[in-house]
């Protein structure tokens with residue numbers, strides 16, 4: 001008998017697409033030993049309409065899926081990795097981190113405009129303090145408008161869109177989400193990390209399972225094959241940085257890690273921006289990877305966070321909290 005596995009997902013178009021990729025990959029890797037069924041879980045983040053900040057950040061998207069996993073309504077939960085709060089929840093483990101998409105942010109503007117061509121005072125939509133601060137660092141004249149909603153709703157707010165009110169000149173979205181939804185045609189500029197550093201974990205998926213999953217179960221074997229070591233090491237470093245800074249996904253912090261030196265070293269670059277964009281702190285660090293790469297990646301993130309704290313990161317973050 002093949003192992004039958006319930007895969008929990010949010011019901012947004014992006015979540016369903018992401019979960020579809022994971023289900024297909026697990027089915028292929030499990031060969032005949034796994035059958036998979038998708039289960040939709042409604043989260044507070046989908047149900048309530050206040051600003052993301054007022055709901056307590058993107059953790060609201062994750063909590064309901066984790067509850068479903070813990071009480072057995074599903075056996076696997078697929079999340080956008082950047083939405084996971086730092087810190088490991090009791091009873092759950094990160095079973096696999098599949099290969100990452102391009103983590104960059106993208107501008108989707110009316111009339112093909114780029115950031116430097118938007119008119120003075122242009123209205124740009126984002127719910128992310130990290131994106132807002134980095135936009136204002138380059139273009140202090142812009143009016144940043146707090147928006148949320150799924151990718152289609154946000155794209156519909158750009159002037160000239162056929163599907164929405166068109167009250168904004170542009171929005172900023174993760175390129176990865178647009179790619180997965182087949183909406184890359186809306187992108188008018190892809191940001192390099194020196195202009196807009198992505199959120200820790202952006203572009204990666206997290207496949208969570210209960211920690212008591214037996215190592216010899218077909219699901220456990222398929223997860224080990226799905227796991228992509230370069231992506232896992234990068235996101236462990238990025239999230240360890242965020243954890244040491246005691247910050248969440250709403251913090252104006254960008255981080256970008258990648259393997260270098262033929263996979264023997266890990267490089268982490270991080271940016272902390274004052275929420276008004278008026279001050280930026282950038283630091284980077286590279287380490288050699290030893291026998292336990294995950295532990296090394298974690299140490300890299302923690303050490304770079306400490307370098308940033310020594311350079312005054314808490315003052316920038318405090319200004320954010322005081323705003």
Ligand SMILES: NCc1[nH]cc(CCC(=O)O)c1CC(=O)O
Nearest residue numbers: 058080173174176177202203204
């Ligand atoms: N917070 C919402 C969210 N979570 C993950 C993605 C995009 C896909 C990804 O980063 O993997 C998005 C939308 C966005 O930021 O544009």
